[in-house]
Amino acid sequence: MRFIIQRDSLLQSVQDVMKAVTSRTTIPILTGIKIVANEEGVTLTGSDSDISIESFIPKEEAGDEIVEIKQPGSIVLQARFFSEIVKKLPTDSVEIEVHNNLQTVIRSGKSEFNLNGLDAEEYPHLPQISEEHVFKIPTDLLKGLIRQTVFSVSTSETRPILTGVNWKVENNELICIATDSHRLALRKAKLEADNTGSYNVVIPGKSLTELSKILDDSSESVDIVITENQVLFKAKHLLFFSRLLEGNYPDTGRLIPSESKTDVVVNTKEFLHAIDRASLLAREGRNNVVKFSTIEGGAIEVSSNTPEIGTVVEEIQSQSIDGEELKISFSAKYMMDALKALEGTEIQISFTGAMRPFVIRPLHDDSILQLILPVRTY
Amino acid sequence: MRFIIQRDSLLQSVQDVMKAVTSRTTIPILTGIKIVANEEGVTLTGSDSDISIESFIPKEEAGDEIVEIKQPGSIVLQARFFSEIVKKLPTDSVEIEVHNNLQTVIRSGKSEFNLNGLDAEEYPHLPQISEEHVFKIPTDLLKGLIRQTVFSVSTSETRPILTGVNWKVENNELICIATDSHRLALRKAKLEADNTGSYNVVIPGKSLTELSKILDDSSESVDIVITENQVLFKAKHLLFFSRLLEGNYPDTGRLIPSESKTDVVVNTKEFLHAIDRASLLAREGRNNVVKFSTIEGGAIEVSSNTPEIGTVVEEIQSQSIDGEELKISFSAKYMMDALKALEGTEIQISFTGAMRPFVIRPLHDDSILQLILPVRTY
Structure with a gap:
């Protein structure tokens, strides 16, 4: 195998397939990247046997020559060293040449690396997937x-x-x-x-x-x-x-309540920041739990209390509170994760009581929901 | 104590004094930040007893009011919590108030923290330094x-x-x-x-x-x-x-050679990058050692070799090589550290033989030098 390739294209591909390569593998050859050069271009493969990534570098793209194939062939090179080397090569043009004994020479400017390669024939095959339904x-x-x-x-x-x-x-x-x-x-x-x-x-x-x-x-x-x-x-x-994971995924449909007793609409960011501050003193405690309660005047209070350190009380003005009064406790981390995942400036939280899971949705958007189980503290 | 302060000024000061605070201290009060408010402004102190940092926030700066002192006083607050809280407060204006029982209230917008404080009288005194010679x-x-x-x-x-x-x-x-x-x-x-x-x-x-x-x-x-x-x-x-550290520092004057047998001038960056690449395959070995030798035509070769992985050879064109031919080995890490510390586009390396320390200097600058002891491999 011998080809001359643009460093930046090679680097991009190496970094992509590296995402699948782990040093903690029981199959030694999987610590390497497989490189195959043929008339169409160069294909790189990385795998940890759960995930496999294949990246193709075509000979030409948008009229620019990216790879010049001198001789087709294949090799497996140690991923960690190969990726470090490619990242630091001095010139835009890189030559890669495999000798008969699997010794691989990487040349760039006046820099010359000689790596011990492995036989690409020994690299596991990727799954064969028939593409009937796409x-x-x-x-x-x-x-x-x-x-x-x-x-x-x-x-x-x-x-x-x-x-x-x-x-x-x-x-x-x-x-x-x-x-x-x-x-x-x-x-x-x-x-x-x-x-x-x-x-x-x-x-x-x-x-x-x-x-x-x-x-x-x-x-x-x-x-x-x-x-x-x-x-x-x-x-x-x-x-x-x-x-894919084997086994049956639990039926989650019945977890999601279809009715609610208290509905609160708040500004997503304001609420997120208040939860974040309320959790500052709760992190020492066992599980970062904050208390949430509806108070007078359409407001919400979020609080936490760690006796050794102190207390915090946050008041948030809601857009609306409909239904019953409520006191509930939940993990601040789960709430913050949920709020960060939602899009939209306003969210609606629908509760069905202090002991029941509650649902967070962007206002006027049914395509996404987050559900959190409360914690018993009140 | 009670004052109203601009959050950004407070945050800057807290972050400065935090540099001295460690959680690994045998003196519990040093996990706190001391806050003293008087007529001039607010002073924050952090210390790990080796390093102490005092940051002063004046009442006014450039005509802007930064602190409004309502009542002078002092308190020590847990550094980790206090700094996290200040960072996340919702409004520009922050009120800090200490009650008689050392309970400290931090108010900002509709956010209210209540922290358990410690008595500032128990905070160690900073060293008294007479400023005769400055x-x-x-x-x-x-x-x-x-x-x-x-x-x-x-x-x-x-x-x-x-x-x-x-x-x-x-x-x-x-x-x-x-x-x-x-x-x-x-x-x-x-x-x-x-x-x-x-x-x-x-x-x-x-x-x-x-x-x-x-x-x-x-x-x-x-x-x-x-x-x-x-x-x-x-x-x-x-x-x-x-x-300060106690004891006598060794006399380093006689370590630095005054003569040289081989003088090499190279471009700093080119040399740094070549050493970096040459060391890529040397890291596995025991101490990241690369070989350096003068070769024909005023060039330098830097190389390393780890049998299990491969070899690398870098050639660098020097500006000049004067004196004897040389083969020497040294730590790539030490050389890279030294080159990064030097300023100037060209450096001179002065060797006095393969077993003697050598000196790296910017060309035409005597104010700085780096000295490295070689490693015996040749």
Whole structure:
């Protein structure tokens, strides 16, 4: 193998596939990046066997030559060293040449690296996915869907299925749900294409987080292919594979109350900042719990009290309070996570009593909701 | 005590004095910030007993009222909570009021904090320093002096005196020296004032690092007062006290070779980047050592070799090589630290053989030098 490549294109691709590479793998060759050069260009692959990322660098783009292939071939190079080297090479043009003994020479200006490569034939194959059913989502919407749900997945392996986000496709609608059993995030989106099929799968939260980091903020579409045990996201010059979690996701539908006894509308930012301050003195306590109560004059009081340190009381003027008076306690962290995930300047919180889960929604937007279970303190 | 203060001024002062506060102290009251309000304004103090920082907020500045003193007094508040609270208060104007039982109320908008305070009488007194002999250094020069030497102090407590920077004042010149016994950094500066006295003290590296973080980049002067066991830096509205290290600093004068056998002049950045790349494969090895040799045609070769990973060879064109041919090995980290500390586009490296310390200087600048001990590998 021998080719000459533009450093910046190579670096971008290396950094993309590095997102899948971990040093904590039981399969030694997966600490490397696979590089394949053929007549069309150069393909890089990184994988930790859960996530696999393939990035393609075409020979030409927008009329500029990016890669000049001198001789097709393939190699696996240690990801950590290769990525550090590419980042620091002195010139725009980089030559990569593999000798018969897998020794790989990287040349740039007067800098010459000689790395011990591994045989690309020994690199695991990527999943074979037949692309019969594909649905499309604009990249920026996809990133939003991920951002607004993935924070609610469980970080504990006690119930592995809860470490993933439940994706359901039905009637041309995608519903994403994440819950760690103390809170839940739900986001819906209409799919444009007809006949998108029906799916009900659980994608690991970590995979979605890494996918989100790689995708550009653009309105171009990502193609999504779901099979029995894999999901494939296809963006421009990029393939992102993730395994799916096995098992049935709990039915969360009945968790979400359909009625409410107290409805409060507040300014999102004002409320977020007040919760943030109220939690400053609550962090020492066991779980960062603040008290919330409706008070006279359409206002809300949020407070916390840690005897050794002191107390804090925040008053927030609401836009409206309808229904019963309420005193309730909840995790300030869960509330702040939920508020940060919501869009819109005003939110509505719907309570059905001090011991029941409550729901936070942007005003006039049904596509997203956040649910939080209260804590018993009052 | 009761006063109303501008949040941003308070926050700046809190963040300055926080640099001296540590949670790892054996004196519980030092986890707090002392606040004293009198007719002139508000004074904040933080200390870890090695470093003490006092920041003064005047009643008025540039015609603007910053503090309105309602009742003089003092209190000590938990630094970590107080600083977090001040950072997040909702309005520009903040009221702080101490009740008889040391309960302290912080009010801002509709936010009200109630903190348990400590008696300011129990806060340790700052060192009393008589200001008979003061010398002045422009702030930007002082920050340069610190930056160019402090990285060379020892991080090991085996020889505690080497964790400090040796400051010598003599004949209106300040000489700063730091060494960890593997490398040495030296920086001289002319002092403007006459009759600055003679000193030879050792200032803890940590103190200088913290001082440097607090000082603005300005050309205003800092007053420096040195006593037997303390140094005081006085900037505008800021006092920074540090204890001095006890013991005699080693005589480093004879370490610095006065002659050389090989002199190499290279571009600083080119050389730095080549060393950086050459060290990429050397980090796995025991101490990040690279090989340096003069080669034909006025060039230099820097290389490293880690059998399991690979080799790298960098060639750098020198401006000039005078004297004997040379092969030498040294720590890439020490060389990069030294090169980053030097100013100027070209540097001269003066060697006196493969086993002797060598000196790096900017071309045409005698005020600074970096010395590195080689490693035996050739």
